[in-house]
Amino acid sequence: MRNISALVFASGLAFLLLVITWQFILGGAPMLIGEAILQQAAEELGAANLVTSVVLGYRGIDTLGEIAILFTASTATSLVLSSIAEKTSAKSKPGLRDDGTILASSASLFFPLLMTIGLYIILHGHLTPGGGFQGGVILAAAFFLPLLAVPGRGVNHSGLALVEGFAGASFIVIGIIALFQGKAFLQPLFGHGEMGSLLSAGSLPLLYIAVGLKVGAELSGLLANLAEPSGNGDETLSATESASTEQTSMQAEKTKS
Amino acid sequence: MTTNLIHWLLYGGAMGLIVIGIVGVVTLTNIFRIILALVIAEAGANLLLVIAGYRFDAIAPILTGQALSAMPTTQIMVDPVPQAMVLTSIVIGVGVQALALALVLKVYKNYQTLDLREIHHRMLADIDHSSGVISLLSEEQPKGERPLPEPETKNVLNSGGEK
Numbered sequence: 001m002r003n004i005s006a007l008v009f010a011s012g013l014a015f016l017l018l019v020i021t022w023q024f025i026l027g028g029a030p031m032l033i034g035e036a037i038l039q040q041a042a043e044e045l046g047a048a049n050l051v052t053s054v055v056l057g058y059r060g061i062d063t064l065g066e067i068a069i070l071f072t073a074s075t076a077t078s079l080v081l082s083s084i085a086e087k088t089s090a091k092s093k094p095g096l097r098d099d100g101t102i103l104a105s106s107a108s109l110f111f112p113l114l115m116t117i118g119l120y121i122i123l124h125g126h127l128t129p130g131g132g133f134q135g136g137v138i139l140a141a142a143f144f145l146p147l148l149a150v151p152g153r154g155v156n157h158s159g160l161a162l163v164e165g166f167a168g169a170s171f172i173v174i175g176i177i178a179l180f181q182g183k184a185f186l187q188p189l190f191g192h193g194e195m196g197s198l199l200s201a202g203s204l205p206l207l208y209i210a211v212g213l214k215v216g217a218e219l220s221g222l223l224a225n226l227a228e229p230s231g232n233g234d235e236t237l238s239a240t241e242s243a244s245t246e247q248t249s250m251q252a253e254k255t256k257s
Numbered sequence: 258m259t260t261n262l263i264h265w266l267l268y269g270g271a272m273g274l275i276v277i278g279i280v281g282v283v284t285l286t287n288i289f290r291i292i293l294a295l296v297i298a299e300a301g302a303n304l305l306l307v308i309a310g311y312r313f314d315a316i317a318p319i320l321t322g323q324a325l326s327a328m329p330t331t332q333i334m335v336d337p338v339p340q341a342m343v344l345t346s347i348v349i350g351v352g353v354q355a356l357a358l359a360l361v362l363k364v365y366k367n368y369q370t371l372d373l374r375e376i377h378h379r380m381l382a383d384i385d386h387s388s389g390v391i392s393l394l395s396e397e398q399p400k401g402e403r404p405l406p407e408p409e410t411k412n413v414l415n416s417g418g419e420k
Contacts, residue, residue, distance in 0.1 A: 006284040010276060017272040026264040027313040034310065034336030041337075042320060050318035050334070054341040066345040073352030077359040129319060133348050195320070215348065222355045226362070 046192030047126040047201035055131065056207045060175070060186035063207075067168060067214055074218040081225045107149035114142030122212035126201040132208040136215025143220035147227055155224035160217045167214035174203050174210070267308050274301025286373045288364065292357050299350045303343045310336030 037054060045053040055063055118138035125131030147155060175186035183189075188202040199205075278298020285291050318337040365371060368379045 002284070006280060009283065010280040013279060014272070014276045017276060018269065021265075021268040021272055024264075024268055024309070026260070026267065026308070027311050027315075031310065031336045031338065034338045037337060038318065038334050048320045050320070050337045051340050051344065054337045055344060059341060063345060066349060069349050070352045073349075073356045077356050080356070080359040080363050129317065131344075133344055137348075137351075219351070222352075226355065226358060 042195070045188055045201055045204065046195050047204055048195060049126050049128065049131070051129075052126045052131055052204060052208065053201070056186075056204045056211075057188055060207070063211065064171065064175070064186070067171065067211065070215065070218055071164070071168065074222045077222050078225045103149045104146075107146045110145055111142050114138055114145065118142060118212070118216065122209055123198070123205065125208040125212075126204050127198070132211030133215055136212040137219060139212065139216030140219035140223060143216070144223045144227075147224055151227070155221065157221060157224070160221045164214055164217040164221070167210045167212075167217065171207060171210040171214070174207055178203075267311075268305070271301050271305040271308060274298065274304060277301075288361050288371050288373060288376075291373075292354060292361065295357070296350070296354060299346075303346055303350075306339045306343050306346070310339035312336070 037058060038050065041047070041050045041053040041057070045057045047053040047057070118135045118141075120135075121128075121130035121138060122132055122135035125135065143155070174189070178187045178189055179185055181189065186207075188204055190202040192200060192202060194200055275298050278294045278296075278301060281294025281297065282291055285294060312333050312335050315333040315335045318334040318340070361371070364376060368376050370376060370379075
């Protein structure tokens with residue numbers, strides 16, 4: 001019965017969406033904003049990667065809000081997981097597990113390579129495919145890889161918070177500097193430079209560096225938070241605890257009845 | 258004809274992912290699978306956005322080589338706005354998934370199960386217990402003081418879930 005109703009629901013939903021799909025146009029839908037941006041972006045912002053000029057130039061406030069959402073998610077995650085982490089640390093903390101030299105040293109080997117690729121992608125965000133978000137994720141992977149190789153190593157959370165706060169603040173400060181120069185908030189500064197060179201597109205690379213550092217710090221803190229509470233001694237602890245609560249609830253019900 | 262086929266394949270694929278995801282969210286009972294279904298629906302939505310900006314015979318919206326000097330480029334490019342939006346939406350998706358996973362981890366620590374109905378019953382039992390009310394979960398649960406065999410620990414909390 002449950003399966004039949006699910007099937008009916010699914011087919012109804014699919015029919016509804018396919019009817020909407022019937023009206024879509026493939027390849028050549030009239031997108032006025034997109035056309036206008038393609039025409040003007042190169043002259044207005046001087047960034048070779050037009051997606052970057054949309055993300056940071058035309059939709060900069062949108063990106064700021066998006067960073068705020070990521071920050072909220074990361075803060076909420078650490079808030080939710082912090083009580084579990086406390087429980088783990090109250091119990092004897094599981095020591096560093098030794099998974100062999102090969103795993104540990106290859107994690108150390110990959111760290112500088114991943115850092116280089118991540119920083120390259122962030123710095124060339126206005127020239128090539130990539131940018132702050134993609135490079136930031138690679139930076140996070142660079143910091144998370146040693147944690148995967150040697151579980152229980154821990155991460156410098158205060159340092160991550162410092163980088164994160166500094167990057168977010170500098171993003172907003174760049175936007176406010178534009179206000180002082182009589183422009184709109186987050187409007188690109190410092191001229192264009194020669195198009196296609198590393199030092200071009202005004203303040204867009206600076207904004208992307210801020211975004212990259214912030215995304216990298218936030219994601220690595222988030223992954224570390226998710227990885228940390230999986231201690232060994234924790235399972236038995238909570239199991240016995242819940243068993244005792246079940247006992248007490250049983251007794252309570254008995255006395256009530 | 259082929260254009261029509263490609264149209265249906267692309268849009269139908271994106272919509273199909275969304276349908277799979279939503280149906281999964283609605284019908285599944287394992288919380289972790291619900292998160293995975295959410296991820297699938299999100300992938301469908303992103304795919305739909307990217308396809309909406311597609312142009313035939315177009316290149317990525319990045320100026321390279323000669324196009325850098327010849328400013329108003331003659332080459333057709335795909336729409337950059339949906340790409341920028343998908344870029345941000347992917348990162349937001351990662352944040353949402355991480356938060357959902359953290360909540361699932363917390364639930365699992367408390368109830369030792371990922372089954373949604375089981376968690377529901379245990380949560381109701383917990384609420385009843387902490388407010389000092391006799392559990393109303395099961396109609397069949399014996400109420401009076403009879404010489405009953407000692408029930409197992411789990412049955413008190415699970416009795417509502419088993420039919």
